[in-house]
Amino acid sequence: MSTDNSAALFLVATPIGNLGDISFRALETLKSVDLVAAEDTRHSKRLLQHFGIRTRMVACHEHNEDQQTPVLIESMRNGQSIALISDAGTPLVSDPGYRLVQAALSENIRVIPVPGPCAAIAALSVSGLPTDRFVFEGFPPAKQGARQNYLRALRLEQRTLVFYVSCHRILDTLNDMATVFGGQRQAVLARELTKTFETIRKAPLNELAEWVENDPDQHKGEMVVLVEGARPQADDSTLQLNELLPVLVDELPVKQAALIASRLTGLNRNELYRQALKLKEKV
Numbered sequence: 001m002s003t004d005n006s007a008a009l010f011l012v013a014t015p016i017g018n019l020g021d022i023s024f025r026a027l028e029t030l031k032s033v034d035l036v037a038a039e040d041t042r043h044s045k046r047l048l049q050h051f052g053i054r055t056r057m058v059a060c061h062e063h064n065e066d067q068q069t070p071v072l073i074e075s076m077r078n079g080q081s082i083a084l085i086s087d088a089g090t091p092l093v094s095d096p097g098y099r100l101v102q103a104a105l106s107e108n109i110r111v112i113p114v115p116g117p118c119a120a121i122a123a124l125s126v127s128g129l130p131t132d133r134f135v136f137e138g139f140p141p142a143k144q145g146a147r148q149n150y151l152r153a154l155r156l157e158q159r160t161l162v163f164y165v166s167c168h169r170i171l172d173t174l175n176d177m178a179t180v181f182g183g184q185r186q187a188v189l190a191r192e193l194t195k196t197f198e199t200i201r202k203a204p205l206n207e208l209a210e211w212v213e214n215d216p217d218q219h220k221g222e223m224v225v226l227v228e229g230a231r232p233q234a235d236d237s238t239l240q241l242n243e244l245l246p247v248l249v250d251e252l253p254v255k256q257a258a259l260i261a262s263r264l265t266g267l268n269r270n271e272l273y274r275q276a277l278k279l280k281e282k283v
Helices: 024-032 041-050 065-077 098-106 119-126 144-152 167-181 205-214 236-251 254-265 269-282
Strands: 008-012 035-038 057-059 082-085 110-114 134-138 160-165 186-191 199-204 223-227
Touching: 008 024, 008 065, 008 098, 024 082, 024 110, 035 041, 035 065, 041 057, 057 065, 065 082, 065 098, 098 110, 119 160, 119 186, 119 223, 144 167, 160 167, 167 186, 167 205, 167 223, 186 205, 199 205, 236 254, 236 269, 254 269
Parallel strands: 008 082, 008 110, 035 057, 035 082, 134 160
Antiparallel strands: 160 223, 186 199, 186 223
16 A cells, blocks of 8 residues: 555546557556556456556446545545546546546645546647637537537637537537538548547538548547637627718718717727828828
8 A cells, every 4th residue: 555645646648549659657657556446447457458557446437426536535545546547538538537636636635647648639739720729618419409509609719619529420510510600611520549540631511521421431430520710700899980980080070080989989089080080081
């Protein structure tokens, strides 16, 4: 058993397909901890066996996390160290573990990241879409009505949108995205990343949906869908000003036109005066 000073919760990222992507640090952590809390012990058993790791495992998934959390916290209170892993990728990214991490932090137990593979970040890096600002949205709702309402709330989002999509709903989801975001919005389907049949395709949403519909192979596997952010919309006050100021300049002295425009739009009067002068000079 570990000493009290070594008690910690390690969040260990595991491969999303290619076993060669596991890090030396991840392997050392999985070997050295007292316990591995796995989303699916049957799935993770193959991973640990492949690398000759014999650490004891327990299941910690969405259906038992409430019950397992106090048990695991008590183990760490007693000085044990625990590694949390999901079926693939980085724990807590659309995977269980949030309650356990919250509880550990509230007990002043160290929570230590062991970074590594993440499908969302891997897909973003090769997407050809802007990466300086993005938002991860996880899985859209399963039912079409709820999914379309969910997408409508994101219609004007200017950051690159990153989604996980079930292979069973990929075509319906792409069609809904084309309907809500517009068929010409650029998007990327990243399928089976790091695996044998890895596929990455960038195209307007309409074309992407048509391609998936006509290729049965694109209905299989793990999928990330990325959508280009919306183009910036002109501010309402700016739109109002562009229509209003020329009319006022035609009918009123520059100073008065700027004053009225400022009162109606809330924009700076001195700046409006300068714009009005320029308009007057063109008349």
